[in-house]
Amino acid sequence: MTVLPLALVWQRTDTIGGEFVLLDDRDGLTAQGLSFTAAPVKYSVRYELATDPAWVSTHLDLTTEGEGWRRSVRMDRTGGRWRVTTSESGNLNTAVPAAPLAGIEDPDRLAEAYDVAVYDSPLTCTLPIRRLNLLAQTPGTAHTILSAWVVLPSLAVLPVENSYTVLDERSIRFTSATSRADVTVDGSGFVTNYPGMATR
Numbered sequence: 001m002t003v004l005p006l007a008l009v010w011q012r013t014d015t016i017g018g019e020f021v022l023l024d025d026r027d028g029l030t031a032q033g034l035s036f037t038a039a040p041v042k043y044s045v046r047y048e049l050a051t052d053p054a055w056v057s058t059h060l061d062l063t064t065e066g067e068g069w070r071r072s073v074r075m076d077r078t079g080g081r082w083r084v085t086t087s088e089s090g091n092l093n094t095a096v097p098a099a100p101l102a103g104i105e106d107p108d109r110l111a112e113a114y115d116v117a118v119y120d121s122p123l124t125c126t127l128p129i130r131r132l133n134l135l136a137q138t139p140g141t142a143h144t145i146l147s148a149w150v151v152l153p154s155l156a157v158l159p160v161e162n163s164y165t166v167l168d169e170r171s172i173r174f175t176s177a178t179s180r181a182d183v184t185v186d187g188s189g190f191v192t193n194y195p196g197m198a199t200r
Contacts, residue, residue: 004032008190010122010198015039019198021123025188028053029130033123041095042066043153047118055131057116057148064153066095071102073155075116075148082110082148084157092153102155109159113148117160120152122191122198125174129189134166141166 004022016038043066069090086102149160
């Protein structure tokens with residue numbers, strides 16, 4: 001197993017929880033992370049994530065687990081297409097009655113998604129920031145992209161449109177259909193403060 005040279009830790013600000021990540025960002029991204037959330041549902045997350053040298057997401061293997069259930073999703077992008085496979089043990093619906101199925105019925109809906117976005121994961125905010133080289137662009141520069149959004153804890157995968165606007169050399173405005181946040185990042189594009197979600 002590869003030893004990864006960097007570690008980042010975020011503390012949730014909206015609930016009890018946090019995220020710990022080991023990573024190497026010298027030639028694209030290789031990352032191994034774990035997180036947990038205490039409310040409204042108690043669950044843990046373990047994942048492995050990789051991009052190509054241009055920071056296009058190529059692989060995500062993620063498992064989420066709680067009392068009496070476990071779900072996994074594996075996503076691989078090759079030849080411009082995503083392949084998504086899932087597995088499940090136990091019954092998440094006892095904890096989350098309306099939880100949708102894991103994965104996505106038609107992965108071709110993700111054809112234009114170059115980034116994965118894991119729900120409430122500060123790490124995955126960095127993927128489009130680095131891929132689009134946002135920190136080198138002038139304030140006011142905006143990009144609207146399609147992401148492969150992985151919902152937690154269900155692991156449903158959805159194509160979701162998000163916008164990223166450069167505010168200054170350390171701030172990016174993230175906007176989706178349901179939320180907006182002015183995110184502060186370090187010089188490498190990793191989140192230092194995501195208002196209402198996490199800080200490090």
